[in-house]
Amino acid sequence: MFLSTEIRKAIQDAIESAPVVLFMKGTPEFPKCGFSRATIGLLGNQGVDPVKFAAYNVLEDPELREGIKEFSEWPTIPQLYVNKEFVGGCDVITSMARSGELADLLEEAHALVPEEQEAKDN
Numbered sequence: 001m002f003l004s005t006e007i008r009k010a011i012q013d014a015i016e017s018a019p020v021v022l023f024m025k026g027t028p029e030f031p032k033c034g035f036s037r038a039t040i041g042l043l044g045n046q047g048v049d050p051v052k053f054a055a056y057n058v059l060e061d062p063e064l065r066e067g068i069k070e071f072s073e074w075p076t077i078p079q080l081y082v083n084k085e086f087v088g089g090c091d092v093i094t095s096m097a098r099s100g101e102l103a104d105l106l107e108e109a110h111a112l113v114p115e116e117q118e119a120k121d122n
């Protein structure tokens with residue numbers, strides 16, 4: 001697929017809009033797919049600060065849905081970015097949550113709610 005400059009720029013802006021960015025199906029409140037729902041649940045369990053988080057609903061934007069796959073070179077949704085770096089989809093995030101890598105990544109990105117950040121610093 002041809003990724004236009006315009007779409008590439010829109011994706012770049014989205015990725016830069018918050019420390020933690022999720023491209024998903026539906027919204028955090030109303031996920032439209034189990035993989036997106038599970039990913040939102042994992043980020044919530046980690047204690048991601050809502051002010052550090054942005055979600056983009058690919059179901060509302062077919063160009064974003066296809067464009068993000070090309071951009072990330074990753075064939076599926078959801079897709080997580082932390083500090084502008086692509087992390088992965090639901091399986092990757094699930095295994096990183098289990099191993100503790102996700103907590104470390106989010107902590108380093110200062111993306112956790114302040115109390116949880118403090119609890120981890122102590």
Ligand SMILES: N[C@@H](CCC(=O)N[C@@H](CS)C(=O)NCC(=O)O)C(=O)O
Pocket residue numbers: 025033035065075076077078088089090091092
């Ligand atoms: N194993 C994937 C599960 C996600 C997945 O399979 N997503 C599919 C179904 S929601 C997808 O995005 N298909 C392409 C599309 O719907 O555009 C992961 O780890 O994220």
Ligand code: FES
Pocket residue numbers: 025032033034035
């Ligand atoms: S929408 Fe069917 S598996 Fe995600």
